[in-house]
Amino acid sequence: METATLMLENLVKTFGRKKDVQAVNGLNLEIHQGEFVTLLGPSGCGKTTTLRMIAGFESPTSGRILLEGKEINEIPPNKRPMAMVFQNYALFPHMSVFENIAYGLKVKKQPQDQIHEKVEIVLQLMNLVGLGDRMPHQLSGGQQQRVALARALVMQPKVLLFDEPLSNLDAKLRVQMRAEIRRLQQRLGITTVYVTHDQAEAMSLADRIAVMHDGQIEQIGSPVEIYEQPASLFVADFIGKANFIESMVEDSSDDHISLELFGNSLTIPTGNHTYAVNDRVYLIIRPESVHLSHKEGAFSGEIKQAVYLGSTVEYEVEICGQVISVIIYDPQEGDKFEEGSRVSVEFSANSFHTLPRK
């Protein structure tokens, strides 16, 4: 069996004199050798606190952190074989790029020639050759972040930690840097934990995404699993857009259920759930799985709102009193509909997903 490099067991962190802020609330996570895991969730869900506990900057109120099977709760941050890259780069302003990168090795009293060799390797790796003598303020934001990453990599950590490292960069550079981080991580194979509240960043980087909510992991899985099989309403709503249609089970067999959808009967696979007749469910469908046309179709709706965004058009369509979001990618002439017009609506086969409704 593959052993986890990093294991978080029932991790709890409370803040405040009365211990009344539950930042992390019984969190369990296993991260394997070489794996890239992102912690994704809304502001305040406990992502940064979790990362800071892994790094050793915060000590857990209870629970255990294990690295390669050994508990490291009591080991100070500078003794953990980990390196962290921060949102604000945290470079020393009075040191050159070279000195910034060399700093950690100097503190560890490594021989001068080895420090030189190692710094040169990461300067090359991070496309920073020729910039070693510059001061941080003479670099662009993207270059500063590369120096911060070089400074982390030069320590040859077993675990690399990122705290929203791209938030201060403009949108284009962010996309470029995230591709660079992914390439680098794959090439070096370093176990990585990456905190972000940006879904696209989490989806494009991670082997697995841990979606956090109220100090716990609500679901962990590959980007495809998280998107296509959300385990809760929170995940379905937080990751991408989703339509939630209230319905009730009319018939149930081993692996299929029939339910009512806008006056019609729909039979779909049950997925991971078991349902009985009369159970209340949410039918979940993504906006890109809904199709509009002027042809005769199963359902008829009215366009309430149309927003043209160039590469996509987004519609709000009312069907039987319920408003459904629709996204059309790469819209062609026939995909444009006026507000107030009637359209027929179809749903992609097998694109429905259900969750129990209390």
Ligand SMILES: Nc1ncnc2c1ncn2[C@@H]1O[C@H](COP(=O)(O)OP(=O)(O)OP(=O)(O)O)[C@@H](O)[C@H]1O
């Ligand atoms: N040092 C602290 N003292 C008191 N409360 C704290 C402290 N650090 C974090 N918290 C609280 O713990 C909760 C989780 O914070 P945390 O920074 O981990 O969330 P986050 O998911 O990283 O959010 P964001 O995306 O906004 O950074 C929040 O309610 C926050 O206010």
